[in-house]
């Protein structure tokens with residue numbers, strides 16, 4: 307796991323396995339009311355140096371997916387299935403101890419709310435230095451220097467002095483910069499950012515996003531950007547994954563998804579945007595509620611809310627779960643993708 | 655931080671003064687007449703009148719209080735004119751029963767109370783916090799359920815019940831432990847620390863059964879809440895070992911309510927573990943206060959009451975300062 311070997315694998319030969327390849331990921335939580343199926347089949351892959359956007363209404367399983375990839379569900383009652391090959395290693399099958407060596411070191415994570423994600427009783431600097439010393443042999447002074455350097459790199463003024471301040475003495479934007487410093491101090495090859503700007507003031511959201519993109523470009527890490535903001539996805543991501551009911555319902559290159567939309571749910575999301583690039587707090591695109599995770603419908607998970615479900619013969623949308631079909635790099639999970647609407651018999 | 659501590663200490667002094675005044679007032683104006691109490695069984699009205707003068711009760715109330723207070727700072731004389739005796743500093747009055755300086759009585763009783771309090775405190779903190787933490791980590795599993803069940807039994811066991819049970823089983827039936835001896839007072843006494851521990855083990859356990867139970871509950875609740883905090887997830891996401899996540903990040907944040915409780919309980923306990931001292935016949939502050947109260951020995955009861963209140967208030971201030979030391983949000987605001 308030396309840096310040299312990472313360098314060589316960063317330029318995969320044509321046809322080589324993707325850097326991160328997730329296949330049929332599932333997560334189930336046993337609860338008092340039954341088993342909650344939060345993730346029901348997520349498939350995607352991402353290469354080094356590229357950015358994947360994950361979008362979907364809240365509750366669609368985006369955070370749970372990222373927690374599963376980070377191995378944060380290991381040692382809990384949650385059941386994780388499927389496969390997630392990270393540089394050839396299946397993250398789902400790793401033990402907690404093996405996963406621990408990857409966390410923070412090769413896979414970093416940025417959370418939504420930096421105030422609650424930072425420990426209130428330790429200085430910001432100490433928390434960042436700790437992220438460094440977990441994975442490096444370093445004296446206290448070396449760790450401090452690394453953390454101060456990192457604080458400087460994420461644009462915190464007077465890093466030497468702010469090292470010794472507590473999270474409550476930082477502004478929201480500065481806290482998220484500190485979180486980014488913590489996630490990046492070991493230069494992870496994969497960075498997962500779960501709605502990194504949602505909890506911030508609108509005025510600093512763009513700054514934080516720009517900072518993340520800048521550092522991502524510098525380090526050529528793979529970035530998974532979970533967001534509510536389709537405008538951001540259109541601007542910065544190469545690929546996008548649309549999630550509904552814990553499933554990947556549509557995925558592919560951004561242009562494909564935005565201009566040749568195949569899934570009615572994605573269309574609903576897109577048409578709920580005031581203007582492309584406009585920012586909004588919550589996506590509530592289509593009337594109706596997401597399915598109950600305790601009792602998933604046997605057909606398409608979106609069928610209850612889908613305007614096109616009644617057009618499909620034999621109630622197929624109600625009775626048969628559609629499979630993920632990929633054509634030309636564009637995947638969708640639908641019995642009646644939009645480009646097939648025209649092929650319906652006129653008599654219907 | 656220094657300013658914070660100085661401010662708290664200043665308020666401590668004011669509070670202590672207020673408490674001494676209130677306690678004095680309550681005892682002087684209370685239902686039992688100190689003069690009648692001081693002259694014992696066969697009292698004639700004349701002897702009560704004499705006693706009033708001897709106790710200085712013919713003087714205005716405020717003067718009496720100030721006289722009492724002056725004993726905190728210097729020796730003073732007590733008794734009727736012509737029959738005065740010296741009460742050496744620090745003077746809290748003299749016992750009606752034995753005419754002994756109350757300070758001496760307290761100095762004799764306090765080590766017993768400290769012996770009981772210190773050991774019990776360590777025992778219940780270790781057991782309570784330890785089991786509470788285990789329960790929180792194993793939440794919902796068998797270990798958790800067993801600990802929670804044990805705690806609910808412990809909470810409902812009054813000290814006399816536990817104490818008598820322990821005495822019957824360990825002392826009377828199986829002769830495993832001696833009955834508490836008043837000869838062993840401090841761990842560095844001639845009998846040595848070993849026999850000090852053996853001597854006070856039963857009172858400690860009796861107290862610890864009750865107190866651990868509530869410490870288990872508070873620790874468990876607080877730690878479960880802390881474990882679900884976002885910063886715990888951050889700690890794991892860094893790749894920290896589970897031990898570090900639980901102790902450095904979890905316990906550090908979740909221990910605050912325990913510190914508060916501990917401060918209060920230390921304060922209360924130093925005033926005398928009344929029931930425990932009664933059951934095990936340990937002549938500590940609580941035992942002495944009860945005896946004095948039964949005999950109508952007002953100066954002794956009053957002094958111990960005041961002392962107990964002092965301990966509680968001081969413990970409160972110490973908790974406040976400890977809070978500031980634990981939490982930068984308190985310290986820096």
Ligand SMILES: Nc1ncnc2c1ncn2[C@@H]1O[C@H](COP(=O)(O)OP(=O)(O)O)[C@@H](O)[C@H]1O
Pocket residue numbers: 335337342344362363364365366367368369370371599
């Ligand atoms: N520990 C858990 N136990 C039970 N259900 C959970 C748990 N964590 C998340 N869920 C459920 O999984 C679903 C997906 O949640 P999440 O991934 O947080 O959605 P989002 O897409 O908004 O990030 C939600 O309905 C949530 O209630």
Ligand SMILES: [Mg+2]
Pocket residue numbers: 368369370500501
């Ligand atoms: Mg989320």
